[in-house]
Amino acid sequence: MDFIAIFSIFVLACFVGYFVVWSVTPALHTPLMSVTNAISSVIIVGALIASAAAGSPVSKWLGLAAVVMASVNIFGGFAVTERMLAMYKKKER
Amino acid sequence: MDFIAIFSIFVLACFVGYFVVWSVTPALHTPLMSVTNAISSVIIVGALIASAAAGSPVSKWLGLAAVVMASVNIFGGFAVTERMLAMYKKKER
């Protein structure tokens, strides 16, 4: 993909982000914070590339450290969100 | 741009379209119809390319015809929308 394609995708994604976040109900703003935290760990993709690569051992260890940190976030973030969301219940009748 | 980049742009644009159209107030649904009509005439880009190209005269005339038709829509669509929107007024006080 060339730069302008990536840039177009980015600009449109910003519009989507703007609309989708405003559509989140205020009652779920705390889970929103934790789930965005979890998904921002998609940076793990970069970490995996670094840790998979042969060549520079420093780079590899940095990558592995990043994998650990991102994994904490991914598992922690999704799990704590799930825990919170499970608490939101309708009146039982 | 390669196909997948274009496809990504398309998918994100569909999300944007979905959100932005739902955000239109029902009172303006008629202008929405006329303005979407106007902007769908962006097909004029293709018509201009066809009419500009040397080579096939049939193709050129088809292009020119398409330019005329798309221009009717563009000028007509935006003008009628403008005319409608100008009518929506707040209470004067």
Added chain:
Amino acid sequence: MHELAPINPWVALAYLVAGICFILALRGLSSPASSRRGNRFGMAGMAIAVVTTLLTHELANPVEVLGAIAVGGVIGLVMARRIAMTAMPQLVAAFHSLVGLAAVAVAAAAYLNPLAFGIADPSGQIFTVSRIEMGLGIAIGAITFSGSVIAFLKLNGNMSGAPIILPLRHLINLGTLAAILGLIAYFTLDQSPWVFWTVTALSFAIGFLLIIPIGGADMPVVVSMLNSYSGWAAAAMGFTLGNTAMIITGALVGASGAILSYIMCRAMNRSFVSVIAGGFGAETSAAAGGAKEQRPWKPGSADDAAFLMSQADTVIIVPGYGMAVAQAQHALREMGDLLKAEGVTVKYAIHPVAGRMPGHMNVLLAEASVPYDEVFELEDINNEFAQCDVAFVIGANDVTNPAAKTDKTSPIYGMPVLDVEKAKTVLFVKRSMGGVGYAGVDNDVFYMDQTMMLLGDAKKMTDDIVKALGSGGH
């Protein structure tokens, strides 16, 4: 999968900016206050797209091209200036047919001269992906064209609104559709002219076939669906040209048409499939005219209405399709002004599908200079009927029918309605006790004790009420 020729990034950026302008154009419609700025964004986007294209393609003959734009522009402007607001549904249908035909012409031009579009190798072999895009583009364009022409003729009254039902039509339609898709698939293997032109011809035909069995009253859903199609046609051409502006536009227009169709179908409580399958409106006359009409009802005159309303604290006006037909909006505004001058609170209640087009009533009231902050949507005003003195229903019927709330067998059961029957007095303006509305069902409100029927043309009746109010003869 081929790589398209790398595009100059500045050109691509310009098209992206044009696409963003179109997004902002629709975004502006989120409120009347920002809507005109939005429309300017739309114009700017179009200007950017056109100028970019003109600058980056050497024009063989600039005079011809600019002349074509000028001719089209003048026609468009004249049409936009002349058209009556009540004729908007027809105008939109007419414009759609042009977009469809333009898409067909562009796809045909691209087929005849693929090198100019950069979608073929030097030997003239069109790329596979482009063949699919081009096939879809011409098919959607042709359907949009012929479908819109029928919709226009039905809406404009040049063709009977009655559904025309061919025997075996579902079979014929499905067969034709299958043939079109099959030929597009075959087109990827063989780019001979016969394949291309057969797809084109079949697509024109299916557009006619699909729309002819649909009743005139269902046309708005069809117009909106065709709007959606014209978007997808633009998107398909956008794929062919790798043009962001066209892709974004296509997605916006496609979504807009689809969502408006959805809103209409939901508010009518009908499935989209049942609308498209057609035949609606054929049985209606049978459904109407039943035993119910024999029930007693109370007639009233313009003077009665003027008296009742001038004594009221609050009047809620409910306009419908009949107001549009009679062009009664200006008289109605005058009536409202006179009532306000006497200290009556006047509000307008708009049902989402009152009239024959989404937002139809809003645009007509706006035309008559009714301020938009006196005009309320169903959810915002529905609980005020219980407190209001007079509900003045003018040319509306289905949207006030309480059967939608109670009668499971009613064709409109489940559609949200305005609770006019809760008002202390209901005034109903229509021409006859028969000739009910779009859905062809009778309305219990006609026969209630607190209802007074004002039979007559909406415009004439309102003018008479205005006269009665003006003369102060009450």
Added chain:
Amino acid sequence: MHELAPINPWVALAYLVAGICFILALRGLSSPASSRRGNRFGMAGMAIAVVTTLLTHELANPVEVLGAIAVGGVIGLVMARRIAMTAMPQLVAAFHSLVGLAAVAVAAAAYLNPLAFGIADPSGQIFTVSRIEMGLGIAIGAITFSGSVIAFLKLNGNMSGAPIILPLRHLINLGTLAAILGLIAYFTLDQSPWVFWTVTALSFAIGFLLIIPIGGADMPVVVSMLNSYSGWAAAAMGFTLGNTAMIITGALVGASGAILSYIMCRAMNRSFVSVIAGGFGAETSAAAGGAKEQRPWKPGSADDAAFLMSQADTVIIVPGYGMAVAQAQHALREMGDLLKAEGVTVKYAIHPVAGRMPGHMNVLLAEASVPYDEVFELEDINNEFAQCDVAFVIGANDVTNPAAKTDKTSPIYGMPVLDVEKAKTVLFVKRSMGGVGYAGVDNDVFYMDQTMMLLGDAKKMTDDIVKALGSGGH
């Protein structure tokens, strides 16, 4: 401008699908009913992104990589299970610091081994665009890390919440920022290590410097801002790698953090710049403790409160930060249940910035199994106070302060507030007549005739009311 290496389209498609899953994850949060499905989409998207990466890059040592994931996963799951709901602000800050540090590590790894990331020519010269992206990525990542660490320490109480104000701090900060941007620009000309590591070090430093002068109470805005930054860091890496999933995520997270910051600032009626400039919370103790406290007020006991509420028709409960601090939500739910058992209508009114985090009260009430359809937002309930018998304010202050509506000199003037003063009786649970809330301003409602102050810890007071209600001793 270079062309990145053409990417296998299926891989690109997989990343696009992952990005769409993330959009659907946030979309799901539009209502509690669809939220859990949304979270599953998020997990699916992450799984797709990780598996795609693992499958398309030959792992030098799979055990190490999978081990790293496992170690991180276990730590994360344990933290998620153990954390108290009241500690969510801290947890989010801690998690952000990890994202920031991970971004730094990835950017550093990419710098040290650019060929593995496909962002350099064979001689090891990194592409210009990639240098900018990498520089921005490491700077934003480092700021996110060090800022989040300070935010965590302040929120967790390991560091005083008081703003620490250095002399000349605005000058120092601006200078450092300018140096960072300048060095990133220079980095495009010279990819020497000293440039890269200086940018990194300065960015760590500016993160500390920026956050230290901001008071503990303002930390939620900061955390949200850092959340936004972590999104932009991910997007910058996404540009480097041409990875759609990262770009979409970056935009989503960036928008989310920015919008939440905006919502908080708007609801506090403060500008974002004034929050970031810092120093807020330093003057508050001075602003409090004035003449007003000498005014008479009416104390009350748990028994009084139990009696009053059990006699009421409607009780509206207004929770605030104090409820979170005291962890009183479970006792509160119990109190509500007992009142409902006596036929009292109980509703909860939530101000958008009650507590210290957007949605803070909602999540705590949900934890205590309060059904979400008994919990109302400000706009939906504010006009019900006039009809209600008792407003039970527990640990809230600013969000009920009528000065926001009337007193132009008040620091909270203009912020929307809950109209508790319109209730027939107001019960106020807090620990003292001094020690006012976040904004440090006194509240006239304390001194009104219909107000009864229930001084004490929120949890203990609620427990006592529950006991009094349970014993039926009223």
